[in-house]
Amino acid sequence: MGSDESSFIEHRAHARVGLLGNPSDVYFGRTISFSLRNFSASVRLEPSDELVIRPHPHHDLVSFASISHLVNRLENEGYYGGVRLLMAICKVFYKYCSDNEIKLKDGNFTLSYDTNIPRQTGLSGSSAIVCAALNCLLDFYQVRHLVKVEIRPDLILSAEKELGIVAGLQDRVAQVYGGLVYMDFSKEYMDKMGHGMYIPMDTSLLPSLHLIYAENPSDSGKVHSSVRKRWLDGDEFIISSMEKVANVALDGQKALLEKDYTKLAELMNHNFDLRRQMFGDDVLGSLNIKMIEVARSVGAASKFTGSGGAIVAFCHEGPDQVKLLEDACQEAGFIVQPVEVVPSVLTDEDLKTLPELGAPLSDISFHRDVSAPSFSKLL
Numbered sequence: 001m002g003s004d005e006s007s008f009i010e011h012r013a014h015a016r017v018g019l020l021g022n023p024s025d026v027y028f029g030r031t032i033s034f035s036l037r038n039f040s041a042s043v044r045l046e047p048s049d050e051l052v053i054r055p056h057p058h059h060d061l062v063s064f065a066s067i068s069h070l071v072n073r074l075e076n077e078g079y080y081g082g083v084r085l086l087m088a089i090c091k092v093f094y095k096y097c098s099d100n101e102i103k104l105k106d107g108n109f110t111l112s113y114d115t116n117i118p119r120q121t122g123l124s125g126s127s128a129i130v131c132a133a134l135n136c137l138l139d140f141y142q143v144r145h146l147v148k149v150e151i152r153p154d155l156i157l158s159a160e161k162e163l164g165i166v167a168g169l170q171d172r173v174a175q176v177y178g179g180l181v182y183m184d185f186s187k188e189y190m191d192k193m194g195h196g197m198y199i200p201m202d203t204s205l206l207p208s209l210h211l212i213y214a215e216n217p218s219d220s221g222k223v224h225s226s227v228r229k230r231w232l233d234g235d236e237f238i239i240s241s242m243e244k245v246a247n248v249a250l251d252g253q254k255a256l257l258e259k260d261y262t263k264l265a266e267l268m269n270h271n272f273d274l275r276r277q278m279f280g281d282d283v284l285g286s287l288n289i290k291m292i293e294v295a296r297s298v299g300a301a302s303k304f305t306g307s308g309g310a311i312v313a314f315c316h317e318g319p320d321q322v323k324l325l326e327d328a329c330q331e332a333g334f335i336v337q338p339v340e341v342v343p344s345v346l347t348d349e350d351l352k353t354l355p356e357l358g359a360p361l362s363d364i365s366f367h368r369d370v371s372a373p374s375f376s377k378l379l
């Protein structure tokens with residue numbers, strides 16, 4: 001097929017945990033998120049005569065043992081796998097390059113993917129696939145230096161918007177940057193720079209945390225749709241609650257820098273309580289709420305990692321509390337595991353384009369990026 005086995009490109013992107021402030025990233029808020037080593041997606045690009053998007057043998061199943069197998073599968077995992085995500089990022093990447101006069105060489109490729117990120121559990125399985133694919137495209141076309149690191153999360157998000165998935169930027173920032181990142185999506189930044197302000201933080205500031213999840217796929221687009229509509233309609237309660245959620249990340253940045261873990265626990269709980277008031281129990285789902293309650297029954301702080309399916313728990317009282325948490329999760333049938341954080345994946349070249357680490361936001365010039373290529377046509 002004209003492909004040279006030695007010239008394949010492969011990239012991996014990890015799951016992410018929204019630690020504080022989510023989902024205010026969807027609403028000009030702030031978040032602190034980190035990249036989670038426990039799970040990842042990988043995408044492989046091989047040069048080929050035709051451009052092929054290869055379906056995953058399990059995630060894009062189209063052949064079934066029986067009609068009941070088909071129905072069962074759709075009920076548990078929905079209609080879609082990763083093929084549409086790969087197609088969408090190819091389209092978004094191509095349009096971005098042509099809009100910004102970035103010339104792409106000739107030649108085709110085959111894209112394939114694999115993932116062990118539990119599907120649709122608020123661990124950002126979707127954007128991990130898109131992020132890894134974008135990295136493959138940047139390398140295949142050798143245009144990494146022409147697509148700024150701060151713009152890449154917007155490209156990944158645009159691919160999902162293209163599919164009608166309601167999603168925010170925090171997942172994509174955590175996956176493009178790696179490590180622990182404080183993110184400010186205030187309208188002022190978004191309007192002036194075309195992206196948020198992303199400040200990497202030292203991952204050693206994080207205490208030990210636990211991840212809890214259940215086989216319980218939920219669609220982030222569906223979860224977000226009613227709150228999104230109310231926010232767009234100017235609903236006072238949603239707007240003011242979302243501001244409170246954004247402030248959780250602001251206060252959390254201070255708490256982490258001061259290693260004030262009692263405050264961190266308080267903020268995590270407050271974050272989930274605000275989400276619950278806005279979205280309501282029906283939308284959040286009883287299993288998701290039960291995960292939170294099981295963690296809280298042993299005194300651990302807990303909140304969703306994303307829009308539902310997995311939670312992050314903090315046993316701030318130490319190892320005895322961790323044991324209680326493990327026992328409680330086992331009894332409830334939930335999987336629990338220690339969180340492992342991925343360090344920053346940025347290269348030295350990428351780091352040069354970032355604001356000085358730890359600089360107060362007020363000291364960072366808005367004008368730093370005004371020369372960035374136009375992205376408006378994609379939004």
Ligand SMILES: Nc1ncnc2c1ncn2[C@@H]1O[C@H](COP(=O)(O)OP(=O)(O)O)[C@@H](O)[C@H]1O
Nearest residue numbers: 059080081082119120122123124125126219220
């Ligand atoms: N593990 C996966 N394997 C294949 N496709 C996935 C996976 N997870 C998500 N997707 C795709 O991404 C879409 C959106 O997923 P989303 O609801 O955002 O879940 P997540 O929280 O995992 O990102 C799904 O409808 C599906 O097309």
Ligand SMILES: O=C(O)[C@H]1O[C@H](OP(=O)(O)O)[C@H](O)[C@@H](O)[C@@H]1O
Nearest residue numbers: 022023122124167168220306307
């Ligand atoms: O609701 C949230 O916290 C997040 O929901 C989406 O993430 P997902 O992993 O798909 O649940 C969304 O993409 C994020 O921006 C939200 O913060």
Ligand SMILES: [Mg+2]
Nearest residue numbers: 124126127220
């Ligand atoms: Mg997603």
